[in-house]
Amino acid sequence: MFSKETYTERRRRLAEKVGGGLILLLGNDESGRNFEDAPYPYRQDSTFLYYFGLPYAGLNAVIDADSGESILFGDELSIDHIVWMGTQPTLHEKAHNVGVEHVMTSDSLRGVLDAARKAGRTIHTLPEYRSEHTLKLWRLLDLKPGDHKASVDLIRAIVDQRNHKSDEEIEEIERACNVTADMHIEAIRCVRPGMYEYEVMAALERVAAANNCTLSFNTICTINGQTLHNPYHGNLIKPGDMVLVDAGAETQMGYAGDMTSTIPADRRFTPRQKAVYDVQVAAHQAAVEMLRPGVPFIDVHNRAAELVAQGMRDLGMLSCSAQDAVESGAYALFFQTGLGHLMGLDDHDMENLGEVWVGYDGKPKSTQFGRKSLRLARPLEPGMVHTIEPGVYFIPELIDLWKKEGRFADQIVYSEVEKWRDWGGVRNEEDFLITDTGARRLGKKIPLTTDEVEAMR
DSSP, X not given: OOOHHHHHHHHHHHHHHHOSSEEEEEOOOOOEEEETTXXXXXXXXXXXXXXXXXXXXXXXXXXXXXXXXXXXXXXXXXXXXXXXXXXXXXXXXXXXXXXXXXXXXXXXXXXXXXXXXXXXXXXXXXXXXXXHHHHHHHHHHTOOTTOOOOOHHHHHHHHHHHTSOOHHHHHHHHHHXXXXXXXXXXXXXHOOTTOBHHHHHHHHHHHHHHTTOEESSOOEEXXXXXXXXXXXXXXXXXXXXXXXXXXXXXOTTSOXXXXXXXXXXXXSOOHHHHHHHHHHHHHHHHHHHTOSTTOBHHHHHHHHHHHHHHHHHHTTSBOSOHHHHHHHTGGGGTOOSOSOOBOSSSSSTTGGGOHHHHTTTTOOOOOSTTGGGOOOOSBOOTTOEEEEOOEEEOOHHHHHHHHHHTTTTTTBOHHHHGGGTTSOEEEOBEEEEEOSSSEEEOSSOOOOSHHHXXXXX
């Protein structure tokens, strides 16, 4: 954990920003994998971690935005717990370590909230992303299904704080990024024809474990790079394949790294692989060159999309200008995702609070295919940490659908696209901190260009 002063100051600033009422922050509970005593690996709620720093199950908290007082709710462990888990800090010790003076039992939370409601005080809550949170809120606030409305004032106050990483946070994120880079370097070194995807995954995940880190998300390791979040790892890697690896480390404090590499199964890229891979790299590098405070990230996305469209035009798959393809949305046949997302305590930072607030500052999102998947569009500010990850993907089902419907028939040369339909997909991803004057890549550099990748093969 950080120092108790860090958490005390974070809570003070939050209370001041919200301005009044009670702020209710729910921690996460254990969740049984197949029975109660065999739980999934535990992960505390990130907002709870940010303000209270306690990675333990069974805790909830209230911050009084009028008085500034914080109360931690939980229960002391029984002897049965201690026999099972070993010696643990007491509830009072946990509270003391993060600068909280007031501790109450879990059963007391309902009474505190009831008293506030009777006094006409506002109770600020966050959107729920787990069923346990939904059930807790129904019980604690006497809500019926569909009644809960999260506090926009609380969401915006939290987003404003967590969007700007402190020096100590940046140090922790950089540690996660360094381990993440080592994971990818190991993958680039080890990929060979005749391996299975799960063997590559095992090699890179071992690097995280060896550095006392967990995974910031479930690893993607696939020869089918056109499948954006492929959970399957059982394919045999054959000559002529490319392996897309999207993986990240998470430190013990919960901070994340998130990087992607696309690796030829053979020691060299084929000319056909290189033709599209180089388009992705050009888009990636153009996006990085634009990063600085005040630049709307939507503009960075559009610039990367232009480079993808130009590359597809150069290969004969578009008949219009790159600018026209981006404006119309035709580019999204090849680049269906957003350029990047914020990162910090989550690999997709704060997205449980709502992308419209986190990445758009309350402004509406585009509904256009491709652009609607962009998670970050707002102007960049010093202290923001985010990814850059343009991609080029040939999705046969999408090609067939658009061709059948005649979409953008005056801009897309489907007869040429058909020649590439089985190419797959490519994505490379790096993590960046916005500084006062520009941007800085976080973590060790991982190979990006074809020359850099081949030099490590």
